[in-house]
Every structure is written in structure tokens, then in C-alpha cells.
Amino acid sequence: MKIMVAIKQVPDRDAQVRINASAKWIEESDLQYALNESDAYALEEGLQLKEKHGGEVIVVSAGPERVGSTIREALAKGADRAIHIVCDDIGERDALSVARLLAAAMKPESPDLVLTGLQSEDLGLGQTGVIVAELLGMPHASLILQVEKTETGVTVKQELEEGWFQTIELPTPAVLTIQSGGNKLRYATLMGIKRAKTKEVRQLTATELAVDAAPVVVLERITLPKKQKSTQMLSGTAAEAAAALVQKLKFEVHVL
Amino acid sequence: MSGILVIQEERGQGRNRFSYEALAAGRILAGLTGLSLETAVVGDKNTPILAETSGVPPMTAYAVQHPQLKHYTSDGYVLAFEQLIRKLQPAFIVVPHSYQSRDYVPRVATRFGQVLISDITGIETGPTFVRQLFQGRMNGSYRHPGDGPCFLSVQAGAFQVDSAQGGTTTILPFEPEIPADAVRARPGEPFRGSSETVDLGSAQRIVSVGRGIKSAENISLVQELATSLGAELAASRPICDNGWVPMERQVGSSGQTVSPKLYLAVGISGAIQHLVGMKGSQCIVAINKDPDAPIFEVADYGIVGDLFEVVPALTEAVKGAGH
Incomplete structure (x- = not known):
């Protein structure tokens, strides 16, 4: 099975994000980055399928040079090789343009299965994988927790809402967007980290892939959210704040 | 157009x-x-x-x-x-x-x-x-x-x-035209997760825990607070993904939607997937070390601080209040 996993580097979830001077994006200097969480689960699913059925796991990621560190992390966890679509204007591209980059890099590889996380932690558009499926002309299923290989394709467990699930049979090649929590994530071993240094990372550019950046939708500005409620902040030491809260819950909320 | x-x-x-x-x-x-x-x-x-x-x-x-x-x-x-x-x-x-x-x-x-x-x-x-x-x-x-x-x-x-x-x-x-071979997926009947037994929707008080708790061993801290309040324990998705709290206690878009009298969010940043499941609660209390965490946008009461100090102090204070 030839499995391609599209991964995204996103600001670390504990990083303090600040709006930059243009008010169109965040301040990127000094920002810590990490592998997008649901993409980590997509990678894990890919690695487990390869361990069961053999084949190859190729990670694909688009973004500036810094993305290289996230690609190395995926290789250290066990991916066989990688394609880095080097583009500095990733922030100006919309989901369609990014999906076009990914699809153009994947197409010549003729993968049996394309996996990616269901949505990114930064933009949260939740559609890149589905668009890639359309661009590659493959069937897809989204919000997937489990994947079983069958004779003609895959059987997947899809998460619906409110605790409901569904099983779907799909012919391959196919695209699956992976929900977090379906597997236990592995850590890179020391040996893995060492091996990753020798694995192939092929660099491609948007120009080589013939994908322009012209967006259909434009992120005009970003702002801090407005408060929906007026919050009473309770200060002091832990004990003081706790005592104050108990008073509030007793005499203002009447819940104690 | x-x-x-x-x-x-x-x-x-x-x-x-x-x-x-x-x-x-x-x-x-x-x-x-x-x-x-x-x-x-x-x-x-x-x-x-x-x-x-x-x-x-x-x-x-x-x-x-x-x-x-x-x-x-x-x-x-x-x-x-x-x-x-x-x-x-x-x-x-x-x-x-x-x-x-x-x-x-x-x-x-x-x-x-x-x-x-x-x-x-x-x-x-x-x-x-x-x-x-x-x-x-x-x-x-x-x-x-x-x-x-x-x-x-x-x-x-x-x-x-x-x-x-x-x-x-x-x-x-x-009436659209859909050729017989156009539909490639074969969907099965939807089914419920087998362990879906906890009805958080009718709980009056909920103490919910998020990533800030850091490890499985620390869940007991929050469980003690929940017990002292007579509250149900719940969690955000990442905690359930890790298996630290059972999946059926998950609150949010992929879990349950709740509206208790008291929702106490411990170490939960307040991603939208979580907020849609609990913002209808009558009183929301948030404890988080990050003053900019989005959970404070929907909270009635907030404590900015280290949950490992605040939660035990709160458990003591609740017990001291005779609850």
C-alpha cells in the first residue's frame, strides 16, 4: 500500500499568538511550531497500515523552510520519505490553492491512500483533504477513526455527531480525513530520529507545480474576539480565589 | 447570479x-x-x-x-x-x-x-x-x-x-441526474458508540477537565473537586482521546451538549468545538493559567492561576463550606 499523508505545521497550541502590524496575520517571529494534531493521527494511521500490510508512507507538507522540522519529526516517527512544497506565501493562499499544491505533488506518485487530519488548529477550515480528493478524482470519507484494508479498498469507521458512528466501504485509491483519538500516537525513538536524517526530502516549488496563489476568498483582517459575557475575575492566592469563588457560588449563583 | x-x-x-x-x-x-x-x-x-x-x-x-x-x-x-x-x-x-x-x-x-x-x-x-x-x-x-x-x-x-x-x-x-455508478462509497447504518451510558445532559453540576491537567495521574485532583461538589466529571476531547477520562464523558461538538447550573472548566482553553457543547450552562467558571484563553470569553467567574494550586484549594474551600 502506497500511503501519502498530508501534514501541516501550525503554531504550538501553548504559543502566545499576537496580531501583527498589518492586522492580516499573526506575529510569526519567535513563534513555536508543532505538527497539527489531527495530522499526527493521520500519520499514525498511515504508519500502522504500513506495518500491517507493507508498503510505503510518504509525507507531504507545504510551507516555508521552517516546515522542514515538522517533516523531520514525521520521518523520525517512521515515514519513509517526504515531499516539501516550499512556498513562503502559504499564508496568502486559500484552501483551494493549498489543496492544488498538495494534489499536484501527489498525483505523479499514484498513491493507494491519501490521509490527512480533518482540520488544522490554526485556520480550522476543515476542508483541505476533501478538496484534494476532488482534485485527484478520488472518493473520500471524512472524520475517520479506524481504517481496515479490504480486497478492493478500505472499510472505515466514521464519527457522526452525538456519539453516533457509521461504517463506510470505499474503493481505493481514496482520500480519508482523520479525526483525532482513533489511535495512540507514537513518539519518535532515538533510532528513528537518527534514521530520519538520511531519509529523502524532495523539495518542490509552487512554480514547478504550476499552481498560482490567487485566492478566491481573502482573509482581510484578524481581531481579538469580543467577550460574550462580563467575567468576574477572582484574584489573590489560590486559597483566596477559591474562598471567593465558593462565596460567589453560594450567595450569587445559589448553586452550593 | x-x-x-x-x-x-x-x-x-x-x-x-x-x-x-x-x-x-x-x-x-x-x-x-x-x-x-x-x-x-x-x-x-x-x-x-x-x-x-x-x-x-x-x-x-x-x-x-x-x-x-x-x-x-x-x-x-x-x-x-x-x-x-x-x-x-x-x-x-x-x-x-x-x-x-x-x-x-x-x-x-x-x-x-x-x-x-x-x-x-x-x-x-x-x-x-x-x-x-x-x-x-x-x-x-x-x-x-x-x-x-x-x-x-x-x-x-x-x-x-x-x-x-x-x-x-x-x-x-x-430531480438531479445521478448515474448508477457515480456513488462510490457504500455507507452502513449509523450506530451508537457502545459505552454511551453517562447522561451528562441532565447533570446539575459538572466539573470538566482539559489539557491543562497534563497527565492521567492528575485527573484524581479534579475528580476530588467534582466529588466535593456532588458534580459529574466531564472532559474536553483531547483528554478523552488520551483515554484519561472515558469517551462517554466528553463535552463538545463530538461529545455531549450540556447545560447544567454550574459548569466548572479546569485547564480548558475553550476551543469552539468545546464551547458549542457547554456555553448554554447557567453559570460557567473557568480556571486557567492563560488569561487570554477563549474560555474566559464565556465565563461568569474566572480564576487565572495554576490549576494544581487552585483546584486543591477549591476542593478544601467547598468542603469547608459544608457541602
């Missing part, structure tokens, strides 16, 4: 609120642009959502029918709505942000060279569309400057369902 097409989803009795909210968003957009409103749903003319009058102004409704649409599949829905959109040529397409719409609408949009502006929480003059970024830490304003239809999905709970207005709805059938 004519009007605004709101695609509704028939979910069964009492479960169609997301579609009404999408209609409400469509109506706001109609007010800003002067465009007319139309709606469509998969089903025949007797589909309940077409007959329900809640918030439905005079307009045209399309009952989209085909034997291949009996069960939801991405391929079937993509073909059906691609054809309806080509026929109607709407300027805007508005859908509820659901597992179903996020599965097929991006594919439809791609066929028009468009991108879905997903999960919007507001519509402003322009029109510009507001949606959350960075797990709710920022808002982004999006514009659709080009030609071609603009695709929007509407976040659950973001738009108020307005009351019914008089008038009648003309229901027209629409």
Missing part, C-alpha cells in the same frame, strides 16, 4: 435547529444584499422541515429527490447540489456546519472554482464573514471578492433562530 440558497438538512423531529440557524443567517445576508432567499432539502415535498413554519418567510423551496439520495453519500450529494446550483445560479450558498456539510460542500465548491468559508459566526456589511482562528483565540474577517457563488457554512448556535413570518412557501421538486 440571483439569490441566496440555504441548503437545509432534515434530521428528524426536534433536531433541525442547525438548519433554522442557517436560514437565519441567510435572512441576514438577504437584508444586507437585497437578494432573495431560496431553500433546498433532500427529500420529497412532504419532508417535515419544509412544512415546519418556524422562521420560514415566503420563498421557494426545492425538494431534491433521487433514489440514490436515500442514504447520504458525498458523491450523491455533490452531484445533486452541483446541478441545483448550476440551475439556480445563486450568489450565496448557506449551509449549517455539520459533519455532513463539511463532507460534501468543499467538493461542490471546488467544482465552481470556489472555497467554502466554513463555520462562520457572523455576517457584517460588505458583506464580510467572521469566523474563528487559532482555536477561538482570534477572529478572522473573510471577503469573497471574485465572481462565482460564495459558499458559507454556519456555526451551530451562532445565529438566533427568528420567529415565524407569514406567507407561504412554494415547494418545487428538483
